[in-house]
Amino acid sequence: MDKIQHQTRPVFPFTAIVGQEEMKLALILNVIDPKIGGVMIMGDRGTGKSTTIRAIADLLPKIEVVSEDLFNSHVSDYDLMSDFVKQQLQEGVSIPSEFIKVPMVDLPLGATEDRLCGTIDIEKALNEGIKTFEPGLLAKANRGILYVDEVNLLDDHLVDILLDSAASGWNTVEREGISVRHPSRFVLVGSGNPEEGELRPQLLDRFGMHAEIRTVKDPSLRVQIVEQRSKFDSDPYSCIEEFQDTQKQLKDAIIFAQSRLHDVTIDYDLKVKISQICSILNVDGLRGDIVINRAAKAFAAYNDKHEVMIEDIKQVIILCLRHRLRKDPLDTIDSGTKVSQVVNDILG
CATH class of the missing domain: 1.10.8.80 (Magnesium chelatase subunit I, C-Terminal domain)
Incomplete structure (x- = not known):
């Protein structure tokens, strides 16, 4: 119990979520194989979209990254490694690593292109010849989950950038002839309410899966959902402990599926x-x-x-x-x- 309470912010357990099987399955499959291309979740307000997405990120096993690396670089997979780490490896430098929780990055609606992609300090580059890159959300999301709530209200230009990065696994920032490239492989999860407008078909097509969720109509099921949420709000740690075993079973099933996917x-x-x-x-x-x-x-x-x-x-x-x-x-x-x-x- 003490170990659980060291979490900075308790997250509602994924296996405690009642209903919404379509959304849960789409998220699990994308976590098993991120190359599926992400999930677009469309549905009514207040149906637990954000709760479920945060819950799947919390459920995932920790990943090994290069210590103090801005891009969560993998220690051995070249496709998930920044150019700086590759250079160090080629020079035979010993690279320290650490285990971190899978990054879960929220893209706010008002985000700018610089906030998303990162920025290059042109002045420093021209005056001192040093390439200084301030990483954006695409860097933080590498090897994790990037969540865009109300994606149908996001500027189309930003959606294009997001989808390009998700498809290629790389983000390139160019300013005044100076270019910086870094890995950006993530599971893209978008959510929205169809009443607030649809995504353009060519953008919608770029999402691997599309889950539709509806407000639960069955009164007894609604009561169960409300009670589950109330229990978590009043005592999150005992709720987390109650679902520890089912959470571990699901985590093990995901790890096993990832390992056997190629076969x-x-x-x-x-x-x-x-x-x-x-x-x-x-x-x-x-x-x-x-x-x-x-x-x-x-x-x-x-x-x-x-x-x-x-x-x-x-x-x-x-x-x-x-x-x-x-x-x-x-x-x-x-x-x-x-x-x-x-x-x-x-x-x-």
Whole structure:
């Protein structure tokens, strides 16, 4: 109990969250394989979006980083390492490391491009020949989670920068001919309320998954959610202790899934069926096909399987496709139902 109370700020346990299974699954799969491309969570206000996202970050195992590095550089993976650390390694310098909690970075709505990307001190560079870089949020988020609440209200230019960094894993800042590049590989999580406007389709398509959440209608379930929250607010540490075992089980399941992800295979016939579904639904580009393959593998690994089965695809495909369908104002059914109908026709 004492050990738990050393946390600076208690975080609501992920396994204590009632309902919202779609959102929880999307977050878990993106943590298992960040290359899925992040999650867009759209839903009503007050449905626990922020609580759930903070809870998944708190659940994750600590990561090893180079000590006092601005970019949470990995000690051995070149793709997750800053140029300065690479240079030190090549020179044979011994690099100290430490374990830190997975970074969870919030992007405020009023953020500027400099706050997001970082800034170069031009004066110092010109006068003293020293490249001084003040890291931004993209540097802090490397190897962690970057959360953008109300992403549909964020300036489109900033959303473009975010999505480019999330896709390439790098952030490049250029000022007056001086350039600084650093790793920026993170799970991008956006949330928003559809009443406040939709994201442009080309930006929406860049999110790997799209989870829709609704206010719980069942009165007994609502009571359970309210009681769970009240219990946490009145005594957070006993609530955290109560869910310690289930939290550990989930953490172990995620670590195990991450370790076996590379061994999971998907049959060629199933790949063809996935592409057939995307084709029938007129999904633009091939991003949908790629994301479904990745998500199905992550789901199979999470369920301790070596091979993707039809059920695994069915569990993830709506999350991967519902935001990629072309909007037809005359449609009477929502995109999730449309995907479901085609999936049942093709996969049975």
